[in-house]
Amino acid sequence: xxxxxxxxxxxTLIFLLLFGGVFAYAGILVVNTGKIDASWxxxxxxxxxxxxxxxxxxxxxxxxxxxxxxxxxYKVTSNFGSSMYPAKGGTREVAYNPAxxxxxxxxxSGAAGFLPYIFxxxxxxxxxxxxxxxxxxxxxxxxxxxxxQSGQKVQGVLVDVQVANxxxxxxxxxxxxxxxxxxxxxxxxxxxxxxxxxxAIAMEDFRTTPxxxxxxxxxxNPNSYYVDxxxxxxxxxGGIVDxxxxxxxxxxxxx
Numbered sequence: 724x725x726x727x728x729x730x731x732x733x734x735t736l737i738f739l740l741l742f743g744g745v746f747a748y749a750g751i752l753v754v755n756t757g758k759i760d761a762s763w764x765x766x767x768x769x770x771x772x773x774x775x776x777x778x779x780x781x782x783x784x785x786x787x788x789x790x791x792x793x794x795x796x797y798k799v800t801s802n803f804g805s806s807m808y809p810a811k812g813g814t815r816e817v818a819y820n821p822a823x824x825x826x827x828x829x830x831x832s833g834a835a836g837f838l839p840y841i842f843x844x845x846x847x848x849x850x851x852x853x854x855x856x857x858x859x860x861x862x863x864x865x866x867x868x869x870x871x872q873s874g875q876k877v878q879g880v881l882v883d884v885q886v887a888n889x890x891x892x893x894x895x896x897x898x899x900x901x902x903x904x905x906x907x908x909x910x911x912x913x914x915x916x917x918x919x920x921x922x923a924i925a926m927e928d929f930r931t932t933p934x935x936x937x938x939x940x941x942x943x944n945p946n947s948y949y950v951d952x953x954x955x956x957x958x959x960x961g962g963i964v965d966x967x968x969x970x971x972x973x974x975x976x977x978x
């Protein structure tokens with residue numbers, strides 16, 4: 724697979740929007756479940772029992788609270804579960820429907836009261852970040868197109884390979900550092916966008932065999948540039964590992 728510049732694709736945008744939407748919707752449902760009507764009455768209740776269930780190998784406990792309306796006693800189970808065992812005899816505030824006293828909810832406070840809001844907040848944040856990164860990706864695509872059409876093309880040589888992100892040998896991303904002469908005649912380093920694919924750093928030992936690479940520079944703004952890595956040849960996964968080892972060893976010797 725040829726070297727490819729990492730892009731924030733429309734598919735990624737749709738996936739994150741769906742993920743964020745589902746997360747936010749689930750959070751809103753949880754918030755509404757714990758929402759208490761303003762007309763409900765509030766009384767102090769007592770933890771009389773504890774229910775439990777297993778979630779992802781851990782035991783989660785919920786308090787069963789008894790409260791009184793007149794001479795009648797009622798029980799309600801908290802909507803909030805915790806790995807901490809509630810102390811029997813402890814007090815909890817309970818809100819109940821005056822028209823139907825058996826309809827009640829335990830009033831959660833502190834972290835328990837805030838926790839349900841985390842889900843919609845995270846969902847909305849994911850969707851917003853997805854939109855922001857997608858827009859940034861589109862702007863970068865437009866900038867690259869402009870640079871390749873009207874920017875000044877110079878040729879440099881590869882001088883370094885940096886690991887931008889590494890999960891495994893086939894999903895790692897890299898940045899290529901290319902040394903080239905700028906408009907003032909000064910040699911400076913140009914860093915490529917993150918590159919993905921098994922051929923991202925597909926090359927021989929660049930320290931002994933110079934590898935030419937093109938850089939497109941904005942004549943009006945030298946800090947705006949694009950390193951074209953599309954011509955990088957392919958390399959096996961093992962070759963990538965060997966190349967990184969050689970680069971690390973060379974840095975160690977030179978250091």
